[in-house]
Amino acid sequence: MNIVTAKEMYVWDRQAMEEAGIDGKILMENAGRAVAQNVEKLVDKRQRILVLIGAGNNGGDGFVIARTLLNKGYTVRAVQVVPDEKIKGDALAHKHMFLASNYQLEHLEKLLDLFQSIDHSDVVIDSMLGIGVEGRLRSPIDQVVEYLNQSKCLKIAVDIPSGVPADEGVTDFSGLKVDHTFTIAAPKISMFIEKTAPYFGEWEVVEIGLPTAKLKKAKRKLWEKRDVAATFPRRNAYAHKGVHGKALFVGGSFSMPGSIAMAARAGLRSGAGLATVATVESAWPSVAAHIPEATYTRVEEEAGSMVGVIDSGIEGYDAIAIGMGMGRKEGAEAMLRNVLEKSTCPVLIDADGLYHAKQLLDEVSVRNAPVILTPHPGEMAHLLGIKVPELLARPFEWSQRLASERGVYVVLKGPATIITTPEGTQYVETSGNAGLAKGGSGDVLSGILLAMIMQTSSVADALCNGCFLHGKTAERLTEDSHSQVDLLATDVVEGLSQTLRTFSG
Numbered sequence: 001m002n003i004v005t006a007k008e009m010y011v012w013d014r015q016a017m018e019e020a021g022i023d024g025k026i027l028m029e030n031a032g033r034a035v036a037q038n039v040e041k042l043v044d045k046r047q048r049i050l051v052l053i054g055a056g057n058n059g060g061d062g063f064v065i066a067r068t069l070l071n072k073g074y075t076v077r078a079v080q081v082v083p084d085e086k087i088k089g090d091a092l093a094h095k096h097m098f099l100a101s102n103y104q105l106e107h108l109e110k111l112l113d114l115f116q117s118i119d120h121s122d123v124v125i126d127s128m129l130g131i132g133v134e135g136r137l138r139s140p141i142d143q144v145v146e147y148l149n150q151s152k153c154l155k156i157a158v159d160i161p162s163g164v165p166a167d168e169g170v171t172d173f174s175g176l177k178v179d180h181t182f183t184i185a186a187p188k189i190s191m192f193i194e195k196t197a198p199y200f201g202e203w204e205v206v207e208i209g210l211p212t213a214k215l216k217k218a219k220r221k222l223w224e225k226r227d228v229a230a231t232f233p234r235r236n237a238y239a240h241k242g243v244h245g246k247a248l249f250v251g252g253s254f255s256m257p258g259s260i261a262m263a264a265r266a267g268l269r270s271g272a273g274l275a276t277v278a279t280v281e282s283a284w285p286s287v288a289a290h291i292p293e294a295t296y297t298r299v300e301e302e303a304g305s306m307v308g309v310i311d312s313g314i315e316g317y318d319a320i321a322i323g324m325g326m327g328r329k330e331g332a333e334a335m336l337r338n339v340l341e342k343s344t345c346p347v348l349i350d351a352d353g354l355y356h357a358k359q360l361l362d363e364v365s366v367r368n369a370p371v372i373l374t375p376h377p378g379e380m381a382h383l384l385g386i387k388v389p390e391l392l393a394r395p396f397e398w399s400q401r402l403a404s405e406r407g408v409y410v411v412l413k414g415p416a417t418i419i420t421t422p423e424g425t426q427y428v429e430t431s432g433n434a435g436l437a438k439g440g441s442g443d444v445l446s447g448i449l450l451a452m453i454m455q456t457s458s459v460a461d462a463l464c465n466g467c468f469l470h471g472k473t474a475e476r477l478t479e480d481s482h483s484q485v486d487l488l489a490t491d492v493v494e495g496l497s498q499t500l501r502t503f504s505g
């Protein structure tokens with residue numbers, strides 16, 4: 001499913017009308033009816049519904065919703081919150097249909113009267129402003145939104161809650177916080193941005209009859225279950241351990257042995273055929289205790305942290321993950337440089353490896369085999385030399401910039417993880433929950449991703465499926481046997497088995 005900007009949505013709208021001959025009034029009728037159908041699932045006929053109608057086409061949808069629900073016997077009051085002369089075009093046509101159906105339209109005259117109407121309603125449908133919002137809310141909508149935000153009624157937004165921008169990068173706004181959003185035709189970018197996401201409540205896409213096959217595809221896509229079903233690696237009955245890949249995990253130190261152990265164990269649990277751990281000798285006993293299935297190779301150390309070359313070299317591996325718990329000694333940077341320059345397989349860089357990668361971005365750029373960077377927002381901001389809030393305001397744009405300038409895959413982790421390819425295609429993966437906001441979750445993800453890369457021909461599919469496997473395992477565990485409070489990264493590693501049983505052959 002495509003994720004769109006407001007501009008891309010308007011292009012689709014034009015394509016539907018100009019290239020497919022679908023009248024705007026039909027699209028509006030479809031949109032309104034689709035939203036009304038969803039409202040019926042949430043609301044019963046005894047509840048009092050208030051539909052608030054604004055100036056643009058979003059308001060037009062509101063006339064259709066109010067008419068449809070009234071036709072079906074719901075208790076609905078429709079209030080136009082802008083002057084009559086503001087209602088134009090398709091919205092005006094639907095206003096005429098509403099009035100010609102013998103339904104009453106109220107007008108906002110005194111704010112206090114509207115506030116009273118809100119108090120006497122169980123449900124408010126927000127059809128005041130959609131993707132056409134510009135700047136901060138103006139009067140009187142700003143006051144209506146402020147009042148609604150402290151009201152206890154059930155709030156449902158049409159397309160997007162009033163005042164909330166559809167795109168990334170807008171941080172100065174005031175918006176309505178709703179319980180449900182029924183968004184038209186495709187999710188909007190702002191649904192995946194930390195600052196705007198909470199305004200939408202639970203959201204769902206409604207289909208409005210756009211000519212899907214004809215529409216210009218967006219470069220952003222939501223990774224869904226059906227994508228997983230189509231691309232998740234299947235195990236061949238005649239396979240032997242070498243077929244599924246030989247992974248090298250480089251990291252760990254005397255005081256931080258856990259991260260590399262978890263990454264390697266997660267890699268094996270996710271289907272890697274063989275795993276070698278390259279770590280400092282002083283960490284071997286603790287790492288090996290957690291993962292006897294791996295083989296070990298020594299890395300030169302100084303006071304328990306890695307500084308030198310990997311004893312047995314870096315030849316013969318199908319993929320390398322480097323950085324987890326490796327420490328920030330200068331010698332570690334040289335080791336990463338060596339891996340980037342000498343190996344010919346995909347290299348995934350995480351954690352401390354990303355700290356060192358900042359100095360090695362030119363080496364990263366010239367590499368022929370894929371490089372995958374898996375930063376959380378702090379690590380990504382450091383790599384880009386910007387502040388975290390700046391990154392979080394435009395995570396899609398920054399990810400795209402880093403991926404295309406350096407020719408790398410970027411996995412920007414968070415509640416909505418953004419995966420960007422060197423060509424600039426972006427995928428959003430939203431599984432998981434706050435149970436993953438714990439030390440070690442990222443290490444586990446690195447192991448899963450590396451295993452997926454070795455078993456899939458498309459790196460992008462591998463990364464999306466790996467994030468899905470990680471997040472779904474956390475979701476399943478916090479539904480079955482754990483809470484989001486107690487869940488540990490090691491629980492996720494052991495939980496992978498059950499998740500994999502449900503969707504891999």
Ligand SMILES: NC(=O)C1=CN([C@@H]2O[C@H](COP(=O)(O)OP(=O)(O)OC[C@H]3O[C@@H](n4cnc5c(N)ncnc54)[C@H](OP(=O)(O)O)[C@@H]3O)[C@@H](O)[C@H]2O)[C@@H](O)CC1
Pocket residue numbers: 009010012013027028031054055056057058059060061086128129130131132133134135136137138139141158159160184185208
């Ligand atoms: N895409 C599709 O296929 C389909 C899309 N559809 C629907 O159309 C919606 C987009 O419609 P749109 O373009 O008319 O914009 P929309 O948000 O209704 O309002 C813009 C008006 O709001 C006002 N205004 C702006 N900023 C403001 C502010 N800060 N504070 C206060 N007021 C402000 C401004 O009025 P002004 O007062 O400036 O004259 C302007 O005229 C979309 O979200 C979806 O619901 C469906 O009908 C089916 C097909």
Ligand SMILES: Nc1ncnc2c1ncn2[C@@H]1O[C@H](COP(=O)(O)OP(=O)(O)O)[C@@H](O)[C@H]1O
Pocket residue numbers: 351375376413414415416417431432433434435436437438439440441442443444445470
């Ligand atoms: N609130 C959340 N909802 C969903 N996923 C989350 C949440 N918090 C963290 N995660 C996931 O957990 C992982 C944390 O990675 P990272 O920050 O690198 O952890 P660490 O460095 O502690 O190992 C990422 O995959 C991220 O997407």
Ligand SMILES: [K+]
Pocket residue numbers: 058126127128129130157158159160161162
């Ligand atoms: K709205």
